[in-house]
Amino acid sequence: MIPDIIFYITASITIISAIMVIISRDIFRAALFLASTFLGVVGLFILLFAEFLAAVQLIIYVGAISVVILFAIMFTKDVELGNPFSKFKFIGLFTGLIVLSILIGAIVSFDWNTNFESAKPEVLIEAYKNSIYFIGKTLVSTLVVPFIVSSFVLLAAVLGAISLVKEGNE
Amino acid sequence: MNLESFLIISGVMFSIGLIGVLIKSNIIAILMSLELMLNSVNIAAVAASRYVTPLNSQPEFVLWGNLFAVFVITIAAAEIALGLAIVMSLYKRKNRIFIDTISDLKG
CATH class of the missing domain: 1.20.120.1200 (NADH-ubiquinone/plastoquinone oxidoreductase chain 6, subunit NuoJ)
Incomplete structure (x- = not known):
């Protein structure tokens, strides 16, 4: 409640x-x-x-x-x-409302059966009690390649931002 | 409070962000609407992993949606840094940040 x-x-x-x-x-x-x-x-x-x-x-x-x-x-x-x-405001509003109606219609009409036999309750309780531990463990074991790639993405973004801002000063 | 209500909030927020991207003419406002869209995807991923869990799964797979959202947040931070750097560079060159006045790539 x-x-x-x-x-x-x-x-x-x-x-x-x-x-x-x-x-x-x-x-x-x-x-x-x-x-x-x-x-x-x-x-x-x-x-x-x-x-x-x-x-x-x-x-x-x-x-x-x-x-x-x-x-x-x-x-x-x-x-x-x-x-x-902008000058596209009516077209943009129309497109957005169409996307909104499609999304809401799909969500409401689909039968979200979340009551099926799920993971065991003790597994769920353990996962949500120690969520930070499991997130960190998965990030450096199963998902280690995406983790390293995302660090390179951040490095590239920082370098790109610095070079873009510096370019105008010369 | 069930999966559907969270997904509806996510869908409404995504559509608001899409409308904002399409109808705004200030580049910073467009970037702000883009952040709304990325945030709504996070809500959908976390809600799905909260309410739908695979059978016989290990504890680390229960939190798969949270991990998905962590990567989305990383990309969003990179995107906003680059986007605002482009805005500053454009402002230095043209003194304008409205998309109606920027047409250098027009054929």
């Missing part, structure tokens, strides 16, 4: 903030609503027993990405020009 109430509150915060991101006139306010959306997603992760992801979301998205976006908005002086729509 109480988790349901918390779920509805968190979900409505997330969705309303996400809508405000795209209808807000001021891009600075849109960035603040984006941070509020990320906080709502943190709540949803906690409701899904994903504490590690909730912490990562709080540190990376709310703490880093929102601040970087705010810095980028303040460095570019087009803030006072606002956050206008």
Whole structure:
């Protein structure tokens, strides 16, 4: 009962903030609503027993990405020009509503049978009790190749960002 | 609070992000909508791994959706760093960050 109430509150915060991101006139306010959306997603992760992801979301998205976006908005002086729509707004809205109706229709009409015989309860309890241990163990044993590749992706992104920003200074 | 409700939230958030990418003209607003889309995929992955678990699985495979989301977050961080670097570079060259005024690649 109480988790349901918390779920509805968190979900409505997330969705309303996400809508405000795209209808807000001021891009600075849109960035603040984006941070509020990320906080709502943190709540949803906690409701899904994903504490590690909730912490990562709080540190990376709310703490880093929102601040970087705010810095980028303040460095570019087009803030006072606002956050206008492009000339494709009706086509874009139409496409988005079609995708929304397809997604909602597929989710509602499919029979999500989650009551089948699942993993043993003791396995589930052990997994969710020591979730950080199992995530770390899997990252360096089974998924070690994607882990190393993602570190190279981050390195390439940092080098690319530095070279792109430096290029204009010369 | 079941799998469907989380998937519906994820789908609504994905569509909002898609609409934002398509109808906005400020590049930073487009990047923000892109972040919404990546976040909604994370919610769907984590919810699916929470409610649907394979039979006779080891504890580390129960958390497969969390691992998927970790990689998505990594790629999202790389994407936002590169995207904002491109925005700063464009602003230095053109003094504008609206997509209507950037048409250098137009044939």
